[in-house]
Amino acid sequence: MIPDWLTQDCSSIPLPASPHRGRSGFVEKTIGNAAHFLRDTMVSEAVARRSGLMQALDPRIKLITTLAIIVSVSIMRSPITIWGVYVFTLLLAVASSISLIFFIKRVWLFIPLFSAVIVVPALFNVVTPGEPVWTVFRLARGYDIGPYHIPDTIAVTRQGVLTAVTFIGRVSASVSLAVLLTLTTLWSELLQALSVLKVPRIFILILGMTYRYIILLVHTVYDIHVARKSRTIQYGSTGSEQRWVASRMGYLLKKTYMLSQDVHSAMLSRGFSGDVRTLNASSIRGYDYAWSLFVLFICAVALVADHTMVPW
Amino acid sequence: MRTPLFELSAVSYRYHAAIPAIEGINLSIQYGESLAILGANGSGKSTLMHMLDGLIFPTTGAVRAFGEVLTEDKLETDTFRHFFRSRVGFVFQNPDIQLFCPKVYDEIAFGPLQLGLPAGEVMKRIDDVLTMLGISSLKDRTPSQLSGGEKKRVAIASVLSLNPQVLLMDEPTSSLDLRTRHWLIGLVSELQKAGKTIITTTHDISLVKQISSRVIVLGEDHSIIADGTPSEIITDHELLHRANIIHEHDLDTFGYSKETRRSV
Numbered sequence: 001m002i003p004d005w006l007t008q009d010c011s012s013i014p015l016p017a018s019p020h021r022g023r024s025g026f027v028e029k030t031i032g033n034a035a036h037f038l039r040d041t042m043v044s045e046a047v048a049r050r051s052g053l054m055q056a057l058d059p060r061i062k063l064i065t066t067l068a069i070i071v072s073v074s075i076m077r078s079p080i081t082i083w084g085v086y087v088f089t090l091l092l093a094v095a096s097s098i099s100l101i102f103f104i105k106r107v108w109l110f111i112p113l114f115s116a117v118i119v120v121p122a123l124f125n126v127v128t129p130g131e132p133v134w135t136v137f138r139l140a141r142g143y144d145i146g147p148y149h150i151p152d153t154i155a156v157t158r159q160g161v162l163t164a165v166t167f168i169g170r171v172s173a174s175v176s177l178a179v180l181l182t183l184t185t186l187w188s189e190l191l192q193a194l195s196v197l198k199v200p201r202i203f204i205l206i207l208g209m210t211y212r213y214i215i216l217l218v219h220t221v222y223d224i225h226v227a228r229k230s231r232t233i234q235y236g237s238t239g240s241e242q243r244w245v246a247s248r249m250g251y252l253l254k255k256t257y258m259l260s261q262d263v264h265s266a267m268l269s270r271g272f273s274g275d276v277r278t279l280n281a282s283s284i285r286g287y288d289y290a291w292s293l294f295v296l297f298i299c300a301v302a303l304v305a306d307h308t309m310v311p312w
Numbered sequence: 313m314r315t316p317l318f319e320l321s322a323v324s325y326r327y328h329a330a331i332p333a334i335e336g337i338n339l340s341i342q343y344g345e346s347l348a349i350l351g352a353n354g355s356g357k358s359t360l361m362h363m364l365d366g367l368i369f370p371t372t373g374a375v376r377a378f379g380e381v382l383t384e385d386k387l388e389t390d391t392f393r394h395f396f397r398s399r400v401g402f403v404f405q406n407p408d409i410q411l412f413c414p415k416v417y418d419e420i421a422f423g424p425l426q427l428g429l430p431a432g433e434v435m436k437r438i439d440d441v442l443t444m445l446g447i448s449s450l451k452d453r454t455p456s457q458l459s460g461g462e463k464k465r466v467a468i469a470s471v472l473s474l475n476p477q478v479l480l481m482d483e484p485t486s487s488l489d490l491r492t493r494h495w496l497i498g499l500v501s502e503l504q505k506a507g508k509t510i511i512t513t514t515h516d517i518s519l520v521k522q523i524s525s526r527v528i529v530l531g532e533d534h535s536i537i538a539d540g541t542p543s544e545i546i547t548d549h550e551l552l553h554r555a556n557i558i559h560e561h562d563l564d565t566f567g568y569s570k571e572t573r574r575s576v
Contacts, residue, residue: 045454188414188454208414215456216408262409265367269404270474271397271426273390279421279431 031225034218047183052096054184059193061288065295066181072299073173079162081306082169088298089176096184103183107176115171122167123160126150130159187211192278201276209263217256224248315379316340317478317509318364323373325359333359335534337373341511343477346504348520349513350545351530352556357513358405360530361482364511365402398427401476405483407463411455416447416466419455423474434473441469445499461492468499478509485519497522515557517546531555 048055054062069085076082093103121127124136126148132155143150182190191208195201228244235241318341325333334356341347351357362368363375366387375382377396386392401423404410413419420441424434442448445465450458458466464484471479481500485493500510500523512523520527521542529545531537531554538551545551552558 045457049452186415186452188418191414208418209412212412212414212455215454219456259409262404262406263412265362266402266404266410266412267422268367269365269397269400269402270423270470271393272422273393273426277425277428278418279425279434 031222034221045186047096047098048186050097052098052184054092054096054180056287057184057291058282058284058288059185059189060196061284061292062181062185063190063193064196065292066177068295068299070174070177072303073170073177076170076302076306077166078306078309079166079169080309081302082166082173085302086169086173086176089173089180092180093176096180098180098183103176103179106183107172107179110175111168111172115168119164119167122163123156125153125155125157125160128157128160128163130157132156133158133161195278201278202274205276213256213259213263216259217252220255221248221252224252314343316376317343317345317378319376320363321374321376323363323370323375325356325363325368326371329371332356332534334363334530337536339528339536339539341509344507344509345526346500346510346524347512348524348527348542349511349530350515350517350520350527350555350557351513352515352532355530355532355555356534357515357530358482361402361480361511361513365400365480366396367402394427397423398474399477400480401471401474401478402480403467403471403482403484405486407460407467408455410467410470411458411463414454415451416453416455416458416469417451419466419470420451420473423470427474437473437475441473444472445469460487461489464488464492464496468496476508478511479503481510481512483513483515485514485516517552517557520546529555529557 057065073082073085076085090100090103094100125132132153134156136154136156139150139152139154142152185193188208191204191211194204194207236244318339320337320339323337323339324335327333337360349357349360359368363370364377366377366382369375369382369384378399380386380392382396387396411419413422417438420438421434424437429437438451439448442451445468447462447465447469450462450466455463455466468481468484484496484500488496497519500512504510510523512519514520514523524542527538527540527542527545528536529538529551537555538545538548540548549558553560
């Protein structure tokens with residue numbers, strides 16, 4: 001019944017002579033990133049379950065007060081008050097049992113990426129005219145290109161530096177607040193808190209399900225990859241690798257579609273009729289009111305200070 | 313005589329109007345019965361369960377539930393949907409399908425909330441079910457933080473919180489470890505004593521005697537080929553072999569006689 005070749009010892013097959021290393025291409029990297037995503041999710045949940053200043057707050061109050069501070073930062077003009085708010089977020093992180101190094105790394109991972117592209121040109125007198133503080137190079141003469149004037153001396157200006165410092169401060173304070181909110185709040189509670197902003201319940205339900213099933217599908221992708229890796233002896237050509245990835249993407253899309261149908265059946269089975277009903281959230285406590293008043297006070301003081309400072 | 317709980321008359325279902333899933337099913341299920349649907353993979357067990365739960369509807373024939381013909385239109389009316397969904401609970405084979413809420417607590421609350429129960433009653437039911445199934449410590453977890461056995465418990469809890477009269481369980485013990493399997497058998501037994509109608513699909517004949525008082529066997533032709541007590545069915549080796557539920561190598565395991573083995 002068993003064919004002869006199945007009874008033979010696999011050691012009879014010659015091994016490749018060259019110690020050539022296989023490629024770990026973009027598939028590996030994508031799977032690696034997916035695994036990072038999962039790990040980050042778990043880390044976020046772990047932080048949200050710790051006891052701390054922000055964790056103790058009602059998610060709705062936390063969301064509203066965080067938005068209030070972000071709005072205040074966006075209308076501040078002085079880099080001193082803006083960076084003051086950034087320092088305030090660091091204090092909040094410490095009071096919320098978050099490692100300062102972890103928090104700073106997490107925030108500053110994004111800031112250079114998004115703000116540097118915007119802010120670097122603003123340093124120069126080409127974009128921000130003003131008092132030069134560092135001359136980069138000189139041209140033979142100035143040029144006029146359309147509405148833009150390029151002066152004969154290209155320099156970093158004092159006004160440009162202040163614009164950049166203000167901009168980066170604003171981005172870092174806002175991103176820090178957003179990261180603080182997501183780190184100290186369970187994702188499910190954060191979604192529920194969106195109802196306070198009048199986000200429709202069906203939208204919140206769909207967001208929650210999306211989050212739930214993305215994690216499930218990432219596991220599926222990982223399983224597919226591992227199952228293939230366990231049988232990969234020789235790497236194929238780039239074209240064949242790409243075809244494989246494309247075919248698995250198609251498979252995953254089909255699986256997702258079937259999953260959505262099954263989940264819809266499971267919802268119908270438990271009485272879902274399109275009208276989403278949720279339990280009323282817990283009542284807001286004295287601690288939450290005290291926090292709201294404190295944030296209101298901080299924002300008011302910071303805004304007044306910002307507007308009374310000598311303009312730069 | 314009381315109207316049967318479910319009555320299926322000449323029911324057939326085809327996927328994509330071509331692939332047969334069940335063929336010519338005639339079946340009557342009484343209130344309080346414990347029925348096991350036994351069949352090999354692909355025999356149509358899950359399709360039959362979906363039909364009993366009003367999730368799919370016959371290509372030909374009719375399904376009556378609680379004396380009413382079960383149709384898509386009827387289930388779209390608020391009154392009948394509320395009546396039916398509050399009485400029939402379905403535990404899916406794959407708990408990942410059933411656990412679609414972000415947290416265990418929300419999952420168990422989903423059904424009672426959809427039925428419009430007051431918040432106090434919903435919270436009481438959640439706490440009671442969590443305690444009954446020994447999963448109170450899981451209430452704030454997300455589904456991705458649960459093991460396979462825990463997911464199954466939560467899936468059952470999410471259905472029991474509806475307090476259904478009828479519990480449909482599709483392959484409830486598949487991929488469960490022995491301890492969880494025994495826990496589940498104990499739970500089914502308690503629910504039977506509480507007067508619930510329990511309908512279970514399985515291809516595991518060692519399970520049927522423990523969870524049912526009646527067994528129907530679906531053959532590979534997708535029709536019912538036997539209907540009897542667990543003792544009658546599991547001793548009929550020829551039937552089980554024909555239905556592809558046992559293999560001759562299983563005969564020792566299930567203690568069949570030498571004569572039995574020869575006839576197979």
